[in-house]
Amino acid sequence: MDTLLSKCLLCSLGCDVAFRVKGEAVVGPEFCETGGSHSARVCARGLYGAELMTHPQRVATPLMRRDGVLREASWPVAIDSLASALKSIASTYGPESVAVVTEPTRSTAELEAVGRLARSLGAGAVSCMFEPQDLPLVAHEESAGVAAVVEANCVIVLGDVFFSHAVIAKEIIDAKYTARGNSLFVVDPRLSNTAWFASEHVQNRPGTEALVLACVLKALRASGKMAADAHAWIDSIDEKTLLEAAGVGRDAVARMARTFADAGKAALVVAPAARGMYDVALVARLARLVAEVSGEQKACVLLPSGGNVRGARQAAAKSDWKPFSTLMSELEAGKYRALLSFGADPLAAFPSPALSKAISGLDLVASVSLFRGEFEGASSVVLAGASWLETDGSAVLFDDSVAEWKSVGSPSWGARTLSDVIGLIEAAAGQTAGRPGSSRRDGASAVLDPSRSTLTARIETVRAAAAARAGDELSLVALPATGHAGAGAVTGWMQWAQDVFPGGFCELSAQDAAALGIAENDSVTVESSTARLDLRAKVTDRLKPGVMAVPGYDSSARALFSWQVGEDGWFSTGPGSVRVRRKQ
Amino acid sequence: MKRVFVNIDRCVACRTCSAACNYSHSEHRPTIGYGELREDVRLPFICRHCEEPQCLAACPRGAIKKLDSGAVKRMNMLCTGCGSCAVACPFGVIEPEVKSYIISKCDLCAARVAEGKVPACVMSCPAGALTFEEDDSIAEKTVMIGSSMTGRHPFFRRV
Numbered sequence: 001m002d003t004l005l006s007k008c009l010l011c012s013l014g015c016d017v018a019f020r021v022k023g024e025a026v027v028g029p030e031f032c033e034t035g036g037s038h039s040a041r042v043c044a045r046g047l048y049g050a051e052l053m054t055h056p057q058r059v060a061t062p063l064m065r066r067d068g069v070l071r072e073a074s075w076p077v078a079i080d081s082l083a084s085a086l087k088s089i090a091s092t093y094g095p096e097s098v099a100v101v102t103e104p105t106r107s108t109a110e111l112e113a114v115g116r117l118a119r120s121l122g123a124g125a126v127s128c129m130f131e132p133q134d135l136p137l138v139a140h141e142e143s144a145g146v147a148a149v150v151e152a153n154c155v156i157v158l159g160d161v162f163f164s165h166a167v168i169a170k171e172i173i174d175a176k177y178t179a180r181g182n183s184l185f186v187v188d189p190r191l192s193n194t195a196w197f198a199s200e201h202v203q204n205r206p207g208t209e210a211l212v213l214a215c216v217l218k219a220l221r222a223s224g225k226m227a228a229d230a231h232a233w234i235d236s237i238d239e240k241t242l243l244e245a246a247g248v249g250r251d252a253v254a255r256m257a258r259t260f261a262d263a264g265k266a267a268l269v270v271a272p273a274a275r276g277m278y279d280v281a282l283v284a285r286l287a288r289l290v291a292e293v294s295g296e297q298k299a300c301v302l303l304p305s306g307g308n309v310r311g312a313r314q315a316a317a318k319s320d321w322k323p324f325s326t327l328m329s330e331l332e333a334g335k336y337r338a339l340l341s342f343g344a345d346p347l348a349a350f351p352s353p354a355l356s357k358a359i360s361g362l363d364l365v366a367s368v369s370l371f372r373g374e375f376e377g378a379s380s381v382v383l384a385g386a387s388w389l390e391t392d393g394s395a396v397l398f399d400d401s402v403a404e405w406k407s408v409g410s411p412s413w414g415a416r417t418l419s420d421v422i423g424l425i426e427a428a429a430g431q432t433a434g435r436p437g438s439s440r441r442d443g444a445s446a447v448l449d450p451s452r453s454t455l456t457a458r459i460e461t462v463r464a465a466a467a468a469r470a471g472d473e474l475s476l477v478a479l480p481a482t483g484h485a486g487a488g489a490v491t492g493w494m495q496w497a498q499d500v501f502p503g504g505f506c507e508l509s510a511q512d513a514a515a516l517g518i519a520e521n522d523s524v525t526v527e528s529s530t531a532r533l534d535l536r537a538k539v540t541d542r543l544k545p546g547v548m549a550v551p552g553y554d555s556s557a558r559a560l561f562s563w564q565v566g567e568d569g570w571f572s573t574g575p576g577s578v579r580v581r582r583k584q
Numbered sequence: 585m586k587r588v589f590v591n592i593d594r595c596v597a598c599r600t601c602s603a604a605c606n607y608s609h610s611e612h613r614p615t616i617g618y619g620e621l622r623e624d625v626r627l628p629f630i631c632r633h634c635e636e637p638q639c640l641a642a643c644p645r646g647a648i649k650k651l652d653s654g655a656v657k658r659m660n661m662l663c664t665g666c667g668s669c670a671v672a673c674p675f676g677v678i679e680p681e682v683k684s685y686i687i688s689k690c691d692l693c694a695a696r697v698a699e700g701k702v703p704a705c706v707m708s709c710p711a712g713a714l715t716f717e718e719d720d721s722i723a724e725k726t727v728m729i730g731s732s733m734t735g736r737h738p739f740f741r742r743v
Binding site for chain 1: 593594596597598599600602603604607704707708709710711712
């Protein structure tokens, strides 16, 4: 029995994982005792990653829809049918009526191959489906590595990082416990497991992390911890109104700012959940600023949820991909006739009636996928794809380091790697390109310049949005998860996920539950502007009154959040707004 | 005897130990469950390998034995899956819901320990909450952690 080393791409940390292999078959995970980026430590998602290769529900052969049902087909038949459908759409509507989408749990080479295929088809759009918070988080900001957290005397965490990126728990807990006086601040509207560990939990109103960081900057300026002539715009911040909108005490923010600036070594970790934070780009910018202005040896760690977000961003920048938000708006506007998905499941990640309607109205929906997800339910051709583990590759991790890995085994059953599938489609349909795809700039290029007044305006926008919430509605935040219902949409298929991350519930504060006459385990109806769901109530003291939490990894619960496309081309999300009542 | 020691102060409830256990013993469900005290404290439930095991006393087939090393081991060939040990265990760490004739029971990863490695759950813990140590050191630490926990985290006073 051999042990093969690989990488986990289910979150951006890119941990080393090892697998026991007997002949061609993967028997199970092994622990890499050789060291590596995080030594032997892998979270439950990484350990169960082996299931991806041997999962009984994997799509084993190509499927084609006949009489409304997906039936098995051979590779040549499926590829020919896909190619001829693409050709007929290209000749009728022009090749630019084809859109191509992929997702970031892929090696950089595979993402680039998708871009090449789109070019050779002359496709009107090619895009990568990120979680809403991922692209704004990494687009213009550099991140420090995990080493910044080790030996830090003060760590500030934004988000529930022990849930979303469990592997850096040891570094953060070590940072808190190794020396007397070390401190851990957690800014989160929910008393998460991460917040439970904090020496001080700053429980803000949902979505107002940007306001808290702006107040930290102001506190740094007021206490003389940063140069008086730098970033003059900070003086114009109205601390009182921001704190009021964020629901945070002035002393708590001042203490956090002072401790961070006075610590010999400190780190600020930003790990937002998939929904529930206003203006993530602004949060990332302000987090970097806090680290920059508060002295030496201060670092900012930005943790997106997807595996190869930075690699996908690079691939996208190279060949002018469209932001996914733009592609979605254009799909809903009926600009395309065909959609090819390479692993992405937009219907699970961004469930909305408008998108479902747009996709079901297309002439051709084709997918290369591991599982029969929501998107495959709407596809006419499904090709059996492989995960990143079944091919050699490299990825760019959250701190811009490059991770390389070798294939653990050839794709299970009749599946093929993404590169192989792309080669087959290119060979069969590559000749259709009537003209090269028109070149479009990535709309997400509005750089946030800290010296200009843009930041003040955006902070004011967040404040206004936070302050404008309706009094009788509850703010909705999401429990985080990586690689689960989001971009990869793969871990949701594993049996363990249902045990470890159960769905179908919502958390309510005891005060709200009493006011609404709701008891633990009652069935409640939750209604937002976009969806209406029946969920099981969990009464908790983790939340302040007026706030409700649903699992962000539960695709149906995600439908409760609305989103718009912001000015800079990114998704503008933020906490949802819901009405809850006991089900009669 | 060496045991698996849980530092509740460090557990982040990520359940990786449960996953690791599942894969190391693919013939049965993981032997590590989870419990919550109110909802403030979560901790893995791991076999204590008791001095006087109630499961051993309860087993009608004599399928559970205490080895010289101190580990309490279930003999697969003798187990009929009657579930008596699961009922007898005062800590609720034996799961009766298993394949026919096999009860899931922690064996301290005997095969791994024989190779000089630590058990799979300890190896995998991302937060460093599980350690594999001698009894003596555990007795000291248990007291220390208990008091430091009460001092540091107000939640523990309420439980």
